[in-house]
Amino acid sequence: MILRRTGLTIALVGTLVATLLxxxxxxxxxxxxAPPSDVTVFAAASLRDAIGTVADEYRLxxxxxxxxxxxxxxxxxxxxxxxxxxxxxxSADTANPEALAAAGLVDGQLVPFAAVRLxxxxxxxxxxxxxxxxxxxxxxxxxxxAGAAVPITAYATALLEHLAAMPGAPxxxxxxxxxxxxSREDNVRAALAKVELGEADAAIVYASDAAxxxxxxxxxxxxxxxxVATYAGAVPTTxxxxxxxxxxxxFLVAPDGQAILARFGFEPPP
Numbered sequence: 001m002i003l004r005r006t007g008l009t010i011a012l013v014g015t016l017v018a019t020l021l022x023x024x025x026x027x028x029x030x031x032x033x034a035p036p037s038d039v040t041v042f043a044a045a046s047l048r049d050a051i052g053t054v055a056d057e058y059r060l061x062x063x064x065x066x067x068x069x070x071x072x073x074x075x076x077x078x079x080x081x082x083x084x085x086x087x088x089x090x091s092a093d094t095a096n097p098e099a100l101a102a103a104g105l106v107d108g109q110l111v112p113f114a115a116v117r118l119x120x121x122x123x124x125x126x127x128x129x130x131x132x133x134x135x136x137x138x139x140x141x142x143x144x145x146a147g148a149a150v151p152i153t154a155y156a157t158a159l160l161e162h163l164a165a166m167p168g169a170p171x172x173x174x175x176x177x178x179x180x181x182x183s184r185e186d187n188v189r190a191a192l193a194k195v196e197l198g199e200a201d202a203a204i205v206y207a208s209d210a211a212x213x214x215x216x217x218x219x220x221x222x223x224x225x226x227x228v229a230t231y232a233g234a235v236p237t238t239x240x241x242x243x244x245x246x247x248x249x250x251f252l253v254a255p256d257g258q259a260i261l262a263r264f265g266f267e268p269p270p
Contacts, residue, residue, distance in 0.1 A: 104237070195216050
């Protein structure tokens with residue numbers, strides 16, 4: 001009798017466990033409760049604050065874990081070329097994603113997602129007395145810039161050439177600016193940081209960087225001389241989660257993603 005009761009109990013427990021497991025399997029199939037997927041974002045240093053906020057918002061849209069790594073676009077591109085598994089690459093230019101595409105390392109199309117103008121920043125006390133962009137060629141200034149491969153460098157060169165062609169510009173503005181460069185940093189945020197700390201008299205950065213810092217002030221640039229930087233994204237073929245990368249890019253160019261970028265000083269792509 002005891003054995004029969006024990007067998008009945010075991011049978012009932014087994015049935016209950018099977019029912020619970022079946023129910024759990026059904027729940028796991030519901031999208032909102034599915035195990036989260038990882039999305040790894042490689043983003044230009046100038047996007048650090050904006051993309052952090054975009055990632056936070058994107059996490060709220062579903063069970064998605066987003067990790068963000070920021071550095072110079074050129075450095076991130078090199079890492080991808082060497083096999084780094086970024087699910088989406090967000091560059092401060094179009095040249096770096098185009099280089100990946102030319103090497104067959106892009107899944108799908110390049111996606112322009114933002115634009116931003118340049119800014120000349122000085123410390124809030126502006127002890128060097130810089131008042132106009134033409135002053136960047138003044139003797140004895142300490143200007144900090146970025147490395148040759150960093151996108152801001154090409155944009156800054158274009159800006160200086162535009163300024164040099166304006167009426168009243170010093171004849172040697174470009175060469176005098178170059179002579180005043182005392183260091184070249186790994187990325188634009190590192191250059192901005194040196195101005196914030198008072199270790200440099202000026203730097204050319206993105207307007208979004210300038211807007212996000214209370215430790216610098218901007219010197220007005222004539223609109224006709226300024227340069228528009230176009231940001232583009234791509235999903236590398238080395239991605240571990242290509243669908244996740246495309247999904248993140250889709251969110252970035254959608255109205256909600258664009259609204260977040262606008263809060264950080266970015267414009268829609270041209």
